[in-house]
Amino acid sequence: MAELEDQNGFAKLLSSGIKALRQHPDYKTKRKKPETFSTGQSYLDKIADQLGVSANTIKSWMGQMGSKYIPGRIEDAKLFGVIWIILENSEMDIRWFTELLQTTSIPVVKPAIPLWIASCLKKAKKQQKNGLFGAPSDQDIKKVIERLFDDKPDNQKFAMEVKPLGHNLPTRWSNTFIGRRHELEAIRQWMLSPSPMCLITGWAGMGKTTIALEAAYACVGRLHREGITLDKCWPRFRCMIWVSADLKNLSFNDFLNTIAYQLGRAELIDKSINEKQLVVRHALAAYAREEQILLIVDSIDTADSDISQFINDLPQGVKVILTARENLNQNYGEAFRDMNIIQLSGLQKTEALDFLIQEVSRHDKMFHPPDKQKKIKQLLHASSEMHMQLISATAGNPKALSLSIAYIIDNDIPIQRLIKEIEEASYSLLGLFEYLFGRTWIRCHEDTRRLWQVLCFFTRPPDANSWAQAAGLDVRRFHHAVEQMRTYALIQPERVNEQLHYRGHQTVIAYGEQNLSENQEMELASRKRWVQYYINYLDTYLKREQPSAAYWNYLLGRDLEKIKQEWPNIYKALEWAYMEGQSEFLIELVIRVSHFLSRVNLPLRIEYGLKAAKAARQLDEPILEALFQIDTAGWALIEINDLNRGLQQIEAGLQVLEHLDADNPDVCDLKVLGLAFKSRLSLKENQPDKAADILDEAVNIPSSPIIQHRLLLVKGDLCLQRSQYKEAVRWYEEANKISAVYGGEKTIEAYFNLGVAYVECGEAEKAEKAFGHVLYDKTQPNQIELIYYYYGRAQLSAGTGDYAEALRLNKKALAIIDSWEQTISIRNEVEQFNEVLENKLDKSNGDFTKY
Known part of the structure; x- marks a missing residue:
């Protein structure tokens, strides 16, 4: 049974769907001849017959009998039955389907995908041609699904069916598998x-x-x-x-x-x-x-x-x-x-023996000096009894056997002596590993120990560059240490995205971390090298040649794939810098990742923007404190429509600037930026006069091209809100010209608002071109770009009188908003435009529901 959690909302939505059936030929009321004195069968009667309920039941679902008669629950088969009838015979869309289910206790997949909708419709029961009740056929469901999803773009398929990847299994540690x-x-x-x-x-x-x-x-x-x-x-x-x-x-x-x-x-x-x-x-x-x-x-x-x-x-x-x-x-x-x-217990005797011989043979194929080769041969040709004693001492544990073999080969210790020491060391496997790792640790070179200890820093297996940097090793020393770790069976190389990474067993990592915790001075030095590596990494893959100003030279404009691949380890470094009070490192990282986070995780940008502001305050860096408050946190809060908190942070940043040298260019820049954002907030609150007054104050303060770009965008927004469209075009075009001075920006709003202004000026071709610029990479546009693109194209279609197409595009924008960030500030505007379009269609043809 589906619980109706919002009974009135359910009734309203269901009513709109059922009423959409009135124009369908199969549901039009057929009046009988007057002499029969019968009113015939209404469309509600036909729906009721198909579901096996009374017409009054349908009316109660629709709220026609009063709110108190709307039921608290409906049987799933009947609920999906009426939904099926509506979707099969009307033009109600995915959004209607999703919104209707959201008023019930049924979990909703957002964005909707074909498989989910199909699974819901298979629960429907209605009267078939043979008079029996059953589910729709797979072929009929497929036709409805194809109609619902027939407007997908070819190059960016959101809210649709996607095939899962076959598998993501890691590389095997060995070319053979023994026993079990x-x-x-x-x-x-x-x-x-x-x-x-x-x-x-x-x-x-x-x-x-x-x-x-x-x-x-x-x-x-x-x-x-x-x-x-x-x-x-x-x-x-x-x-x-x-x-x-x-x-x-x-x-x-x-x-x-x-x-x-x-x-x-x-x-x-x-x-x-x-x-x-x-x-x-x-x-x-x-x-x-x-x-x-x-x-x-x-x-x-x-x-x-x-x-x-x-x-x-x-x-x-x-x-x-x-x-x-x-x-x-x-x-x-x-x-x-x-x-x-x-x-799992230890390997059986025959399996363990096979495993032992395989491990020794593996060492035999590796490069070893003559004395080590001699030990390998001796171990390989030792008696079966000796092999079985070693297996018994290690309890047939494969990892313990591997470590023991590596230890025997690399040390001047006879197999009999090692067996005796293992047996005397402990009666538990925990003690066995402690003993073996301890012996191996003593034999390791200092460089190898360094690698071993810092392996615990990484969330994902490190590559050579990051691991060597954390350990403080050059290329030659790193490879020598890696080979020793491989020889001792401590790590296993694996390829990820065609690059070599190094994975260690849990026991190996835990032992290294334990030793590192006993040397806090070394740990701090290693952690600092590790964080510095990722600072340099971000410089390599994010930093732009222009503009030259710190923070702003990490504006997006490059392929982000390398950053996304290494992000789990970068985020680990960011967390450590905050948790350990490493304020300098925290600030350096936030300066670099703020603009990246604006496209992938706005809440995280806000969280670390505020933490960085606090760190800057502690370090007595007021300009940085104001920057993080005004732009990193303040701007992002506006983007998620948290206007009160956004204003608080902007005001706090401006308050910090009040105590600084008013002639300092950085101070001037941040004052103008803060005022520009305050003006933008006033526009969102529909206070254009207040926004204009703030802008008048801002334009009198000198600022850099980066800040002028943002100020001009807000001036354009003000003109747009005042319906001064030609003036708006002038400011937006000027903003884009200024950004070209320092290499240009991927400012979505600049091109989107320019396109809107062109629409209002009746310049459709220029508007279409401007909206096209919203998509930075047209073959792989991201979600937020598509939101503005489809919303802009919807306004363009509405401007040319094609309201049906405008509504179709606008609903696509809403679908992506649901799947990306529901609190994005543009959401309310898109929803309001949707209502306008539906009203226009309603007035023009009396039946907007088919759109």
């Missing part, structure tokens, strides 16, 4: 069973990640030896999603982002968690209805607790493999329903 045949078969059998979850549990180093990865690769037909020898068919999954928490705690947000990206829903990455988790779950449900999805969460015991709850509530068709430490087995067994648990 019975465990692999158990995983395969689970995949074929109804059970939704499988937990692979065991102590560190037992191979939980390896076996989960091997099973996943088997499902894409890339089996190693053990998978092949099973001689069984592995199931195929439409999509496999790997989420790993093996470096640092995996946040719920990161977890959802990974799933969203793999499902082709990258536009969700910067949404709020509450919105994101709902949409991600329904996206999973939509895709899983076609074929099963496999989700693998590695090291869930280190992840956010919210992830466990999300996994426990996954839709049918999604199977989940989890890995966790043995001591958390009971906790996870109780948390999840119907879970299959596979307990």
Whole structure:
């Protein structure tokens, strides 16, 4: 049953949909001849017959019998039945469908996608031609979906069906897979069973990640030896999603982002968690209805607790493999329903022996001096009894075996002696790793220890440049240290986007972090090098040649792909700088990322803009404090329509400037900028006279071209609001000319408002050209550019009298606003324009609903 949470809103929307059927030939009222004294059957009677309810029931749903008769709930089959009748026989659109469901308890996917709408319509029940009640046919649903989504642009498909990526499985650590045949078969059998979850549990180093990865690769037909020898068919999954928490705690947000990206829903990455988790779950449900999805969460015991709850509530068709430490087995067994648990212990004797020989052979193929080669040969040709003693001492733990072999080869220690020391060291695997890592640590070169310790800095596996910088090593020393870490089985290289990165096992990272915590002086020095690396990285991939002024020379104008790839580590550096009170680093990073955040995460820009302002105050940097308050935070608050907080920050920044040298060019710039933003706020509050007075004050203060550009845009906005369209064109064109002096800007509003002014002046060709400039990269426009582009084109169509096309384009802008940032300031304006267009169509033909 669907609960009606907004009964009046539901009735109003449903009524508009039902009334849209009155003009359809199948629903027109057919009057019988007067002599029959019958009024015939109304369109409401026909709808009621198809749903198996009375006409009065339909009227109560529509609110025609009074608000108190609107029901509190409606059966899903009947609700979607009436929705189906409306969508099949009218021109009601996606927005109507979404808004109607939002008045109920039914979760809504925004932006709507075809699979979700289809899944809803399959729940509909109405009378068929044979007199029985049933769901619409798949072919009929497909026709309705094609109508609803027939206006998608070719190069930017938002709010539509997208195919998920096949998988994002990480690179295997080895070219071969040894043992675990019975465990692999158990995983395969689970995949074929109804059970939704499988937990692979065991102590560190037992191979939980390896076996989960091997099973996943088997499902894409890339089996190693053990998978092949099973001689069984592995199931195929439409999509496999790997989420790993093996470096640092995996946040719920990161977890959802990974799933969203793999499902082709990258536009969700910067949404709020509450919105994101709902949409991600329904996206999973939509895709899983076609074929099963496999989700693998590695090291869930280190992840956010919210992830466990999300996994426990996954839709049918999604199977989940989890890995966790043995001591958390009971906790996870109780948390999840119907879970299959596979307990990993040490390798069986024959499997362990194969693994030992493989590891020794791997070292044999690597370059080693003669004395090391001699040890490799001795170890390779040692007796089976000696091999079995080493296996027994390490409890058959693959990671412990690898570390032991590497230790024997690189040290002057006979195998018998190591076995004895291991046996005497501890009776637990935890003690075993402590012993092995301790021995390895002693043998490591100082450079290797540095690399080992700073590996914990990175959220994502580092590349050579970032890792070497954090450790303070040059190229030669770095590669020598990396080779030693590989020799000791501490890291494994992997390629990401054609670039080499280095991944370490959890136990390796934890041991390095433990040692680093004992040397705070070294940790601080390393952290500073790490942050400085990302400051330089941002300079390389964001900084412009023009303008030369700091902060403004990071205005957007370059490909952001490199920044997006490294953003998790950059954000980690930003967090550390704030948490540890490193104000200088915090300010340097915020100066560089503010404009980047304006396109990807406005709330984060506001948050760190305010933190940077506080840091600048502590460092007695008033100009920077005012800059962060006025532009970084103040401007962004205006953009999300938080006008009161925006004004507070701007006023606070201007107050700081009151105590500074009035002739300082930077002070002048920020005063003009603050006044320009205050004027813009007044315009938003529909106070043009107040805005004009503020502008009169601002124009008398000298300012740089960057600030003049922004001031002229607001002057154009004032003329636009006063319907002085030719004057508005003059100011906007002047603003764009000034920006060309320092390399130009991707200022969306400059071209959008210029286009609007051209529309009002009746210059359609110039308006179309101006709106085209809104799209910086026409082949891959981003969401905010498309909002302004479609809204501008809608105004252009309305200006030429094509209100139907204008309404179609305007609704596309609204759909993107819903999927991007619902609080964006332009939202109210677009919604109001939508109402104007609907009223114009209503007056012109009496039936705007078909648009």
